[in-house]
Amino acid sequence: MIDDRTLQRALAARGHYAGLIDGRYGDLSRRATRLALIGDGLAIADWIDPRCRIALEQSLMAEAGIETGAIDGLTGPQTRIALEQWQNRLRGLTPRAAEVAHQPAIFPRQRDAGAFYGEPGQSQTMLELPFPMRLAWDRDAVIRRFSIHEKAHDSAARAFAQIRDFYGEAALRNLGLDLFGGSLNVRNMRGGKALSMHSWGIAIDFDPAHNALRWGRDRARMAGPDYAAFLDIWEAQGWISLGRERNYDWMHVQAARL
Incomplete structure (x- = not known):
């Protein structure tokens, strides 16, 4: 699935959406999607909203030169392949400043990671966890600290402490938020040529089995309200x-x- 902000921007560019670009695909976005599809000449009277959204995504990918097959709102094999190609393209693109203005300007943009953090794999320190975590690939193995870049350490330590205080250890375990999927790993982005943010130890993965790389909010556990x-x-x-x-x-x- 394509992210909500991208869909809202596309609908606004087509003149069908005048709401906030807030990443919340709600009633205004759904109505605008229907107007856009009708404007494209599609017969959508019997389509439910999720099918309309998929059709809009197919339309955007087709406009980007990605082969999607028919614009029919159905997630068939060709649409799945197209979504993978879309995701791979995003990894090589730097969004315009206006598109990331909502992101707090505390850390650098990805393109500037090397200038800010230095050489990949260097300037590491250990983060002591305020609750035990299990390795996602070996749940019998417990970790109590892991390597992280020294410039990201303090913010991550604060986040983990607040997460423990909000959820408690029992809920963290039940939700799979104690499943550590990795941090420092010098490598390229999956599906891309640029270095992964893991290369500097400034990225952390949680519960990969229930939040797979290609999954959208329709499948990923982390997209849920909890x-x-x-x-x-x-x-x-x-x-x-x-x-x-x-x-x-x-x-x-x-x-x-x-």
């Missing part, structure tokens, strides 16, 4: 959620703006 406070806490510290910003990779938070 996880809103978790992501709010990270955002208040200047970190961003790729799930909220791009509607994929919901496991991932990072100390760098897009």
Whole structure:
């Protein structure tokens, strides 16, 4: 699925949406989507809102030169392939400043990560966790600290403390928020050529099995209401959620703006 802000911007550019670009695909966005599809000559009278949204996404991808097949609002094999291609393209794009103005300007943008953080894999320190975490790939293994960049350490420490205080250890375990999916890992972005934010130890993954890279809000556990406070806490510290910003990779938070 394409993220809500991108859909709202596209609808506004087509003249069908005059609401806030707030990343909340609500009634105004749904009505604008129907108007856009009708304007494209599609017979959508019998389509439910989720099908209309998929059709809008297909339309945007087709405009970007990605083969989607028919604009029919159905998530078939070609549409799934198209969405993967869309996600891969996003990893190589730097959004315009206006498109990321809502992100707190505490940390640098991704393109400036090297200038701010230095050499990949360097300037690391250990973050002591305020609650035990389990390795996502070996749940019998418990960790109590992990490596993180020294410039991201304090904000992450505050976030983890607030998360513990808000949820408590039992809820964290029940929600899978104690499942550590990794931090420092010098590598390229999956599906891209640029270095991953993990290369500087400024990204953290949680519960990858339930928040897979390609999953959108329709499948990712982290998109649910029980996880809103978790992501709010990270955002208040200047970190961003790729799930909220791009509607994929919901496991991932990072100390760098897009």
